[in-house]
Amino acid sequence: MNRENTMSGLRIISWAVIVAMVFAGLVLAPRRAAAQAPGMFTVPFSADQTITSTGRGGTPQTITGKVYVGKARTRMDMSTQGGNMAMIINLETKESIMLMIDRKMAMKMSADGLSGMMGGRGMQMKPPVDTSKPFDPTHPCAESTDMTCTVAGNETVNGRECQKWVMTQKSTGKVTTAWIDLKLHYPIKAVSDSGTLELRNVVEGAQPDSLFVVPPDFTVMDPKAMMGGRN
Helix, strand or coil, X not given: CCHHHHHHHHHHHHHHHHHHHHHHCCCCCCCCHHHHHHHCCCCCEEEEEEEEECCCCCXXXXXXXXXXXXXXXXXXXXXXXXXXXXXXXXXXXXXXXXXXXXXXXXXXXXXXXXXXHHHCCCCCCCCXXXXXXXXXXXXXXXXXXXXXXXXXXXXXXXXXXXXXXXXXXXXXXXXXXXXXXXXXXXXXXEEECXXXXXXXXXXXCCCCHHHHCCCCCCXXXXXXXXXXXXX
């Protein structure tokens, strides 16, 4: 997977990661222990995941994979046109890991590093809430002056009871609609003009610790080197 394919893969998965983190209470924001506890994942699970992205040239791209969620950790495995990738986010260590599975390579980044990469030049992506402020998972947009979040009722999606949220960015008018599992506190489906995220075949249960760390036979690379020296 060359740099161009790596960046293409990141562009595709970044929207899905941000949507999941915003509504799960894991937007890499500082936490106040008592107030923020509901944002922790209390029901671990795995599921099949499909992401449909419009892509840079407007051509639809469909990416299939898996999502694994632990109490304070999440992992997205995806097959893109550039190869097989995984993104791991650990809330406890404030660290993210990108795995390039075919090449057995990994990049470790801090929470700030991941946020910066998603919002950097060429990615055209940034977290949709202010990550410098405390996060209330029951009101995802409460601390953002540029976002509004509105509850639009409850619906059953792919066999899961969900609460429907409509998130609007005031400055651009862009809208993301997400159906948040009432038990898992995780989006079962999300739709925006950037793409669609959908989970099926949810299986509740503890996930192996080995899923959320760099495999022992992988080489850990410098993120700046992998991104061609980009800051």
